[in-house]
Amino acid sequence: MDQPYRLIFMGPQGSGKGTQAQCVSRTLHIPSFSMGQLLRDEVARQSPIGQQVAPLLNAGELVPASLAVEVLRSRLSASDAQNGFILDGFPRNQEQYDAFQFMVPTHVVVLELSDAAATERLSRRLTCNQCGQIYSMDDRQEGDACSCGGRLIHRKDDRAEAISRRLEIYHQKTKPIIESYDKQGLVHRVSAQGSVQEVHDRIIAALGLRPGSSACPI
Numbered sequence: 001m002d003q004p005y006r007l008i009f010m011g012p013q014g015s016g017k018g019t020q021a022q023c024v025s026r027t028l029h030i031p032s033f034s035m036g037q038l039l040r041d042e043v044a045r046q047s048p049i050g051q052q053v054a055p056l057l058n059a060g061e062l063v064p065a066s067l068a069v070e071v072l073r074s075r076l077s078a079s080d081a082q083n084g085f086i087l088d089g090f091p092r093n094q095e096q097y098d099a100f101q102f103m104v105p106t107h108v109v110v111l112e113l114s115d116a117a118a119t120e121r122l123s124r125r126l127t128c129n130q131c132g133q134i135y136s137m138d139d140r141q142e143g144d145a146c147s148c149g150g151r152l153i154h155r156k157d158d159r160a161e162a163i164s165r166r167l168e169i170y171h172q173k174t175k176p177i178i179e180s181y182d183k184q185g186l187v188h189r190v191s192a193q194g195s196v197q198e199v200h201d202r203i204i205a206a207l208g209l210r211p212g213s214s215a216c217p218i
C-alpha cells in the first residue's frame, strides 16, 4: 500500500479494541493513541489545553469536540504519525465526527461483539490503576500486582448497570458514525470473538496484509 495507514478502530466496550490497537501498532510500526490517553497526557503536561480539560475530566464530564480535535490535530502532526497511525475509539458521536472532517481515514476497523458477550467480558475485566493495562479475572484477581508495579482494580464502569448504559450510548451515538464511514466504503467489520491472536489476524487480513506473518507481539 502506497499511502500510510490512517486507521480508526471502533467497537463496543469489551471488544478488545485497545489491546488490538496496541498489537497492530507494533505489527505495522505505527503509533496508536486513544483520546482518553491524549487528554490525560495534556493534563499531566499542564499544557494550556490540559488546564482547560482537567476540571472537565475530574468532574467526569465530556470534553467538547472542538477541544478534543485540537488535541488530536497536534498529535497527528508529530513526526512519528507521518507514516501512519491508529486512532482508538474516536470519533464516538456526530459532533466529534463533524469536527474531525479534516482527516479521512484509510480504514475504519469495526470490532463486532454482541452485547451479551461484551457484558460478559467487561464484568470479568481488571484494569491496572497505573498503566491502564487490561487483564481478565480468568487468570488474575482484584488487588493483584501489574508488571508496572500498579494494582489491578475492577473499574466502577465495568459493573453491570454502567456496562449496559455504555453499550446503549454506543448503539445510539457511535453506530451512526460507523454508517457514515461505511457509505464512504471505509469500513472493515471484524469479529471480536476468539483469542487476541485470532482477532489480530483477522484485522491484518482486513487491511489486505498476509496474516500469519505477524504474531501479535503482546
Ligand SMILES: [Zn+2]
Residues within 6 Å of the ligand: 128, 129, 130, 131, 132, 133, 146, 147, 148, 149, 150, 151
Ligand atoms: Zn500496570
